[in-house]
Amino acid sequence: MDIIQYINENAILLDNHLEQRLIFPEAPTRLMEALRYGVIGGGKKIRASLCLATGEAYGIKREDLLSLAGGIEMIHSFSLVHDDLPEMDNDDYRRGKYSLHKAFGGAMGILAGDALLVEGFRFFLSDSQFCKMVNNTKLIRILKVLLDALSVEGMVGGQVLDIDLEGTDADEDQIMDIYRMKTARFIQAPILCGAIVGSANKKELNDLERFGLLTGQCFQIKDDLLDVTQPSGVLGKTAGKDIEQKKATLVGIYGMNETQKIMESLFREAEAVLKQTSRSFSLLREIAHFIITRHH
Numbered sequence: 537m538d539i540i541q542y543i544n545e546n547a548i549l550l551d552n553h554l555e556q557r558l559i560f561p562e563a564p565t566r567l568m569e570a571l572r573y574g575v576i577g578g579g580k581k582i583r584a585s586l587c588l589a590t591g592e593a594y595g596i597k598r599e600d601l602l603s604l605a606g607g608i609e610m611i612h613s614f615s616l617v618h619d620d621l622p623e624m625d626n627d628d629y630r631r632g633k634y635s636l637h638k639a640f641g642g643a644m645g646i647l648a649g650d651a652l653l654v655e656g657f658r659f660f661l662s663d664s665q666f667c668k669m670v671n672n673t674k675l676i677r678i679l680k681v682l683l684d685a686l687s688v689e690g691m692v693g694g695q696v697l698d699i700d701l702e703g704t705d706a707d708e709d710q711i712m713d714i715y716r717m718k719t720a721r722f723i724q725a726p727i728l729c730g731a732i733v734g735s736a737n738k739k740e741l742n743d744l745e746r747f748g749l750l751t752g753q754c755f756q757i758k759d760d761l762l763d764v765t766q767p768s769g770v771l772g773k774t775a776g777k778d779i780e781q782k783k784a785t786l787v788g789i790y791g792m793n794e795t796q797k798i799m800e801s802l803f804r805e806a807e808a809v810l811k812q813t814s815r816s817f818s819l820l821r822e823i824a825h826f827i828i829t830r831h832h
C-alpha cells in the first residue's frame with residue numbers, strides 16, 4: 537500500500553475512534569468542545585501511524601491499537617496546544633485553523649491542553665479490551681515509555697532548552713539535544729509502545745529505540761526546513777517563525793543545503809538499523825521516508 541494512503545487511512549480510523557469515544561456527559565460542554573477541537577479532524581496523526589505500523593510488524597491488528605494510538609495523539613495534541621500559547625511559541629494558527637487558545641480563549645488553551653494530556657492516558661487505560669490484551673506488566677511499561685518521553689529529560693525539558701537557547705550561539709550538540717528531547721523522544725515512544733504490545737524481544741526494542749530517535753531527529757530537522765521553505769497556507773501555521781523568534785536550529789548554523797544533508801544521513805542511519813533486524817519493519821521505513829520528504 538502507498539504510505540501516504542496508509543497514513544491518511546489511519547488518520548480517518550483514528551478520527552472516527554476519537555469521535556465516538558470522546559464523549560463525557562458530565563464534563564463542561566465548552567471544555568469538551570475545545571478538547572475535541574484540539575485533536576479530532578486535523579494533523580497527520582503520524583505518531584499514531586508509527587504505533588500502528590510497529591504493532592502490525594508483530595501481527596497486532598490496527599483496530600486493537602486504536603485506543604493506544606488515539607491516546608498518544610491526544611497527548612501530542614496537548615503539546616501543540618500549549619506550544620501555541622502566547623507565553624510559548626505564540627501562534628494563532630495550527631492545522632489550518634485558529635489555534636485552540638485563539639478559538640476558545642487563553643484559560644481554555646491551558647485547561648483543554650491539560651485535559652488532552654490527562655485524558656490521553658485515560659483513553660487507553662479505560663479501554664478494558666485493550667488492557668486485557670496487554671496485561672498489567674506491559675501496561676506499566678507503556679506508561680513508563682510515554683512518561684519518560686514527556687519528562688524533564690524529554691519533551692518538557694527540551695521545550696525549556698528551546699526557549700532558553702533562543703537568540704544564543706547554540707552549537708550543533710546543543711541543538712541536537714533540543715531535537716532529541718523536545719521532539720524525537722515522543723516520536724520514538726509510539727514505536728516502543730507498539731513493540732511492547734507486540735512482545736518485542738530486547739534486541740528488537742534496542743534497535744527500534746535507535747531507529748525512533750534517529751527518525752525523530754529527522755522529523756524536527758524537516759520541520760525546521762519546512763518553516764523556511766513553505767508558506768503558512770501549506771503548513772497550516774505561521775511560517776518563518778524560527779528566524780523571527782531567533783530559534784536555535786541547524787538551518788540557522790549550517791543553512792538549508794547542509795541541513796538537508798545531515799537529515800538524509802540520519803535517515804540512512806535509521807534505515808540501516810532496520811535492515812539488520814530479523815523482522816520486517818517495511819512500513820516503519822516508509823513512514824520515516826515520508827517524514828523526510830513531506831511538504832507539511
Ligand code: GRG
Nearest residue numbers: 579580581615618619686691692695718719759
Ligand atoms: C510534556 C508536560 C509537558 C509539557 C510540554 C509545550 C511543550 C511542553 C512542548 C512542546 C513540544 C513541541 C510542540 C515540539 C514540536 C514537535 C513538532 C515538530 C510538532 C509538530 O508535529 P506534527 O507535524 O503535527 O506531527 P500534526 O499537526 O501533524 O499533528
